[in-house]
Amino acid sequence: xxxxxxxxxxxxxxxxxxxxxxxxxxxxxxxxxxxxxxxxxxxxxxxxxxxxxxxxxxxxxxxxxxxxxxxxxxxxxxxxxxxxxxxxxxxxxxxxxxxxxxxxxxxxxxxxxxxxxxxxxxxxxxxxxxxxxxxxxxxxxxxxxxxxxxxxxxxxxxxxxxxxxxxxxxxxxxxxx
Numbered sequence: 001x002x003x004x005x006x007x008x009x010x011x012x013x014x015x016x017x018x019x020x021x022x023x024x025x026x027x028x029x030x031x032x033x034x035x036x037x038x039x040x041x042x043x044x045x046x047x048x049x050x051x052x053x054x055x056x057x058x059x060x061x062x063x064x065x066x067x068x069x070x071x072x073x074x075x076x077x078x079x080x081x082x083x084x085x086x087x088x089x090x091x092x093x094x095x096x097x098x099x100x101x102x103x104x105x106x107x108x109x110x111x112x113x114x115x116x117x118x119x120x121x122x123x124x125x126x127x128x129x130x131x132x133x134x135x136x137x138x139x140x141x142x143x144x145x146x147x148x149x150x151x152x153x154x155x156x157x158x159x160x161x162x163x164x165x166x167x168x169x170x171x172x173x174x175x176x177x
Contacts, residue, residue, distance in 0.1 A: 007046060007174045013039045014155065014175070028155055028177065030126055034068060043174060044069070047124075047152060048076040050172065054149060057119040058082050062108070062137050063089070066125035069154050073124060082114045082121070084137045095143050099136035101129075108133065110140040117145035128153040128173055131162030138169065 013033035020027040033039050047069075056079055061070025063085045074081040087096060087107040094109035115121065123137055134151055141148055148169055156163070156173035163171055 007043070008176075010039055010043060010175050011177075028127060028157070030065060030154060033154075040072075043154060044072045044076055046174060047073045050152075051077055051122055051150075054122075055120055056122050056149060057146075058115065058121050060084060060110075060115070060121050060123045060137060060141055060146075062123075062125040062133055065127075069126055070124040073122070073152075082110065084108050084110050084140060095140055097136035097139045097143075100132040106133075108136045108140065110137075110144070112144075115141060115144040115146040119146045120149050121146045122149055123151045124153070126154045128156040128162045128166075128171070129160045131160075131165030134162070135165050138166065 010033060013036055015029040015032050017027040017029050019025065033043065056077060058080045059070045059074040060082045061067050061084065063083065067083060071081050085108065087109055090109050090111055093112045095112055096107050096109050098105065098107050121141055123134065123141060125134055128134065138148055138151065150170045150172055151166055153173040155175040155177065158176050
């Protein structure tokens with residue numbers, strides 16, 4: 001299990017929102033962390049330090065909060081960003097993958113020409129819950145024959161055991177609940 005206990009103090013910038021988006025779900029809201037320039041900068045720099053020197057070609061980030069974290073990390077590493085979006089949001093030819101979420105189902109897409117074979121990629125999202133969304137993103141990257149170096153999350157909800165759905169990939173989460 002890969003995580004950095006020294007980042008646990010960032011939890012004070014993550015707000016609990018009960019019954020969102022539906023009753024029974026405890027939503028971990030990262031917007032206070034995004035708003036605090038020092039906390040956000042620290043989170044992004046921790047990711048950048050971890051991935052500097054790994055010869056990554058791109059960050060593959062999942063809509064929508066994953067874009068915020070992924071774009072900042074990609075910029076810091078001076079590499080490109082590849083968006084994975086919900087069905088119908090990308091304008092060019094796409095590959096699709098169905099995913100099961102903590103509270104429903106969806107279809108994710110990636111542009112067919114987004115990655116070249118053997119490109120080294122970091123997959124990123126804000127939260128690892130059940131692993132369904134990231135599982136679909138991994139399948140999309142693999143369909144394009146990219147090499148998934150690691151999968152990274154700002155926070156992980158360990159009780160939901162999403163990590164198990166993503167094996168055998170290397171997984172990193174900055175904060176765990």
